Amino acid sequence: MSRAPRSAAAKRNWGSDDSQTNILHIDMDAFFVSVELLEHPELAGKPVAVGGRERGVVSAASYEARAYGVNSAMAVGQAYRLCPSIIMLPPRGDLYREVSRRIMAILADVTPKIEQVSVDEAFLDVSGARRLFGSPVEIGQALRHKIRSEVGVPASVGIAATKHVAKVASAHAKPDGLLLIPASQTVEFLHSLPVGALWGVGEKVRQKLEVQGVETVADLANLGEERLVRILGQASGRHLFALANGVDPRQVEISRPEKSVGREETFFDHVSDREELARVLLSQAHDTARRLRAMGLVARSISIKVRFADFTTITRSTTLAQPSSVASDLYAGAMRLLAAVTIRGDGLRLLGMRAEQLIDPTDGIQLAFDDDPRRAKAEAVMDLAQVRFGRAALRPAALIEHDNSGTEEDTQG
Numbered sequence: 134m135s136r137a138p139r140s141a142a143a144k145r146n147w148g149s150d151d152s153q154t155n156i157l158h159i160d161m162d163a164f165f166v167s168v169e170l171l172e173h174p175e176l177a178g179k180p181v182a183v184g185g186r187e188r189g190v191v192s193a194a195s196y197e198a199r200a201y202g203v204n205s206a207m208a209v210g211q212a213y214r215l216c217p218s219i220i221m222l223p224p225r226g227d228l229y230r231e232v233s234r235r236i237m238a239i240l241a242d243v244t245p246k247i248e249q250v251s252v253d254e255a256f257l258d259v260s261g262a263r264r265l266f267g268s269p270v271e272i273g274q275a276l277r278h279k280i281r282s283e284v285g286v287p288a289s290v291g292i293a294a295t296k297h298v299a300k301v302a303s304a305h306a307k308p309d310g311l312l313l314i315p316a317s318q319t320v321e322f323l324h325s326l327p328v329g330a331l332w333g334v335g336e337k338v339r340q341k342l343e344v345q346g347v348e349t350v351a352d353l354a355n356l357g358e359e360r361l362v363r364i365l366g367q368a369s370g371r372h373l374f375a376l377a378n379g380v381d382p383r384q385v386e387i388s389r390p391e392k393s394v395g396r397e398e399t400f401f402d403h404v405s406d407r408e409e410l411a412r413v414l415l416s417q418a419h420d421t422a423r424r425l426r427a428m429g430l431v432a433r434s435i436s437i438k439v440r441f442a443d444f445t446t447i448t449r450s451t452t453l454a455q456p457s458s459v460a461s462d463l464y465a466g467a468m469r470l471l472a473a474v475t476i477r478g479d480g481l482r483l484l485g486m487r488a489e490q491l492i493d494p495t496d497g498i499q500l501a502f503d504d505d506p507r508r509a510k511a512e513a514v515m516d517l518a519q520v521r522f523g524r525a526a527l528r529p530a531a532l533i534e535h536d537n538s539g540t541e542e543d544t545q546g
Contacts, residue, residue: 149270149313149315151315151316151317153294153315153316154269154292154293154294154313154314154315154316155258155259155260155263155269155294156256156257156258156259156292156293156294156295156296156298156299156385157256157257157259157269157272157273157276157290157291157292157299158254158255158256158257158290158291158292158293158296158299158300158302158303159236159240159254159255159256159257159276159288159289159290159303160253160254160288160289160290160291160300160303160304160307161236161253161254161286161287161288161289162196162286162287162288162289162307162308162309163193163194163195163196163308164193164229164233164252164253164286165183165192165193165224165229165253166181166182166183166193166194166195166222167285167286167287168225168228168229168232168286169181169183169222169225170195171285171286173222176220178197179195179197179218179220180194180195180197180198180200180201180203180216180218180219180220181194181195181197181198181219181220181222182194182195182198182203182212182219182220182221182222183221183222183223183224184209184212184221184222184224184401185209185221185223185400185401185402189208189209189400189401189402189403189482190205190206190207190208190209190399190401190482191203191204191205191206191207191208191209191212192205192224192399192401193205194207194212196308198212198216198219201215201216201219202215202216203215203216203219209221209401223401224401229252229253230252232284232286233252233253235283235284236280236284236286236288237249237255239276239279239280239283239284240255240257240276243257243259243262243266243272243275243276244257244258244259244261244262245387246258246259246260246261246385246387247385247387248385248386248387254303256296256299256300256385257385258384258385259272269292269313270292270311270313273290273292273311273313274290274311276288276290277289277290277309277311287308287309288309289303289304289306289307289308289309289310289311290303290306290310290311290312291303291304291305291306291311291312291314292311292312292313292314293313293314293316293319294314294315294316294319294379295319295379295380295381295383296381296383296384296385297332297376297381297383298314298319298322298323298379298381299314300332301323301326301330301331301332302314302322304330319379320378320379323350323376323377323378323379324349324350324351324354324377325349325350325351326349326350327348327349327350328342328347328348328349328350328352328353330350331350331353331373331376331377332376333369333372333373333376334373338365338369338373341364341365342364345364350377351377353373353374353377354374354377354378357374358370358371358374361373361374392489392490392491393436393487393488393489393490393491394421394424394425394428394430394432394487394488394491395417395421395436395485395486395487395488396417396420396421396485396486397417397438397483397484397485397486398413398417398483398484398485399440399482399483400480400481400482400483400484403442403479403480403481403482404480404481404484405476405477405478405479405480405481407471407476410471410476410481410484411468411471413484414437414464414467414468414471414484414486415460415464417467417484417485417486418460418461418463418464418467418486419460419464421460421463421486421487421488422458422459422460422463422488423460425458425488425491426458428491429493429494430458430491430492430493430494431456431457431458431491431492431493431494432453432456432457432458432463432488432489432490432491432492433452433453433456433489433490433491433492434450434451434452434453434466434488434489434490435450435451435453435463435466435467435470435486435487435488435489436448436449436450436451436470436486436487436489437449437450437467437470437471437474437484437485437486437487438483438484438485438486438487439471439474439481439483439484439485440481440482440483440484441477441479441480441481441482442477442479442480442481442482443479444482446483447474449470449473449474450470450489451466451469451470453466456490456492456494458488458494463486463488467486471484
């Protein structure tokens with residue numbers, strides 16, 4: 134969803150909650166920067182960003198930095214040009230994930246109906262928590278206070294009858310605020326916004342709509358579904374028309390059968406060295422294998438995702454010799470795929486791995502004659518050690534000296 138300017142109407146008080154406004158969207162404010170300020174309080178109030186030192190992209194920027202035009206996904210060089218005094222901090226992915234786990238544990242104390250979207254945001258369905266904890270507004274305020282007092286970072290909350298409107302509301306509540314959109318005010322609220330506020334209106338779609346004179350969500354709704362389909366195509370036209378009229382049937386997804394599991398890493402300084410990329414894949418393979426074993430699944434195939442310096446992105450996949458949840462198998466498949474990719478001198482922005490075609494290992498899988506069960510046993514021991522003593526307790530020697538050079542994100546679908 135592209136961030137649109139906030140209209141005056143969007144920030145007004147939209148009334149009190151009702152029985153239908155049970156969806157909360159919790160979004161941490163400038164999360165990576167907020168976590169860094171916990172250890173560097175002397176930087177509060179200054180333009181701060183997390184990203185590469187000289188090259189790469191900005192991952193998060195403080196609101197002081199945003200005042201200069203700096204934002205996430207911006208090239209670091211451009212950030213320095215816009216704000217020469219900006220303080221650029223290197224990313225620390227393990228720290229951000231640990232703080233995220235603490236925040237998600239706080240949310241889980243209120244309701245089990247949680248859908249974590251990323252390391253710094255989640256949807257909650259609090260319909261079953263009203264009796265114990267009060268109205269959604271009371272729950273939202275209590276969560277903001279608890280996250281601030283126990284973790285030390287600010288959170289913004291959007292409350293609505295649908296996931297889409299809750300997400301839009303949290304964006305307009307920033308920084309460090311709460312915005313409620315009662316079900317009865319949903320359409321009025323949406324129609325007060327610029328069309329870019331809709332989830333799914335990127336720059337290309339916005340330009341197509343601008344040619345048609347569409348500037349607000351109300352303008353888009355007034356075009357009608359049939360005309361939108363002609364302009365944007367069947368899927369996009371129908372989807373945006375529904376959202377513009379407050380229709381979003383998606384529920385908070387607590388869990389779902391996983392079709393794939395993986396991890397990808399965005400590099401703040403582009404990486405072209407194949408040994409370093411191999412180390413990244415090794416780390417991803419072990420993490421992916423651990424998650425497969427925790428779910429009791431194995432993968433039939435492996436894929437990699439490669440994003441070049443010019444943002445061109447490719448994916449490649451291969452079928453494994455046999456379904457596996459062993460890191461060495463996943464790593465070997467991913468390395469074969471990477472070996473066939475030409476890496477230019479300006480390097481990669483992102484590298485990711487996904488284990489796909491997941492199945493239950495008890496479903497009559499025939500083992501290969503050369504399968505070595507010792508590898509699986511060794512990794513199972515590693516799992517137990519990491520659960521008991523932390524992820525750094527036992528891991529491959531090649532990863533011991535590793536320091537994060539970018540941000541890692543779990544991927545599943």
